Amino acid sequence: GQQVMQIPQYQHVQEGEDFTTYCNSSTTLSNIQWYKQRPGGHPVFLIQLVKSGEVKKQKRLTFQFGEAKKNSSLHITATQTTDVGTYFCAGPLSGDMRFGAGTRLTVKP
């Protein structure tokens, strides 16, 4: 079936290092959303990308939507301990919302 795949599943970095998570869809997406879930918390919306090739920035976070609208990435520059959590991408597929499995980020101080 139609899926949203996300890699890597885990990423452990030293504070100050960069981090990237990648999201791929089996079909073209009308839009893609990114969420962050802190340990023990609930997903919180970060951003939505709609246009082909779109790039958006939020402070140290950079989000990209691929030209074919089938892939996306989230890049964090100079990670901080506050960035710890699981990052999910999500897109509408087959009438419902499909989430990637998430990338769990841990940051060593």
Added chain:
Amino acid sequence: EAQVTQNPRYLITVTGKKLTVTCSQNMNHEYMSWYRQDPGLGLRQIYYSMNVEVTDKGDVPEGYKVSRKEKRNFPLILESPSPNQTSLYFCASSRLAAYEEQYFGPGTRLTVT
């Protein structure tokens, strides 16, 4: 304060005992949905509702029921829970549709023995 609330937050029950998890939002959102979260699988959508009296199956609807009699409430019903429904459940809402920003509730951790 704009929020999505769920109750209970934690529930331990036995196989076959019917249960309901309530979900309520105070943002006058049209769209509401239920997800389950399992390790390594991310969030999977169970059911969603575009409006009052309109519900549709998500990716994993088997074993669940929902209703949307009022705009603000969207309860999740497990008629005969089984151990494979042990999971973390989230209710979410958005203004009009899934492709908009979704607001999640705090989650309900369900254990079925």
